[in-house]
Amino acid sequence: MRFVIISFAVLALAGAASAQQVLQLQSTRTPEEREAAFKAADANKDGKLNLAEFTKAMDPEILAQLPEGVVGQMKAQRDTDGDGFVSKAEFLAPGRIQIHP
Numbered sequence: 001m002r003f004v005i006i007s008f009a010v011l012a013l014a015g016a017a018s019a020q021q022v023l024q025l026q027s028t029r030t031p032e033e034r035e036a037a038f039k040a041a042d043a044n045k046d047g048k049l050n051l052a053e054f055t056k057a058m059d060p061e062i063l064a065q066l067p068e069g070v071v072g073q074m075k076a077q078r079d080t081d082g083d084g085f086v087s088k089a090e091f092l093a094p095g096r097i098q099i100h101p
């Protein structure tokens with residue numbers, strides 16, 4: 001099974017145990033840049049991100065290397081209170097995300 005771990009700055013894409021393909025990416029964005037990205041992506045200015053807004057808020061360098069269709073899973077894991085939106089606190093919170101493409 002393939003999975004992706006995004007732990008704020010580090011993203012690891014691991015292959016099956018036998019293949020051991022691991023890709024690690026380091027985001028170069030600072031916390032200030034992440035906060036600015038959140039504000040810029042919040043198109044309707046309600047202080048939280050829907051899926052389209054969340055996609056815009058992501059680090060483009062990371063986004064470009066993600067497998068297809070995993071952004072929704074990332075958003076769901078960021079949405080820790082389960083209201084369907086990613087608040088600024090949820091977006092900026094440290095944590096680890098595991099995705100199964």
Ligand SMILES: [Ca+2]
Pocket residue numbers: 042043044045046047048049050053
């Ligand atoms: Ca919004």
Ligand SMILES: [Ca+2]
Pocket residue numbers: 078079080081082083084085086087090
């Ligand atoms: Ca939420």
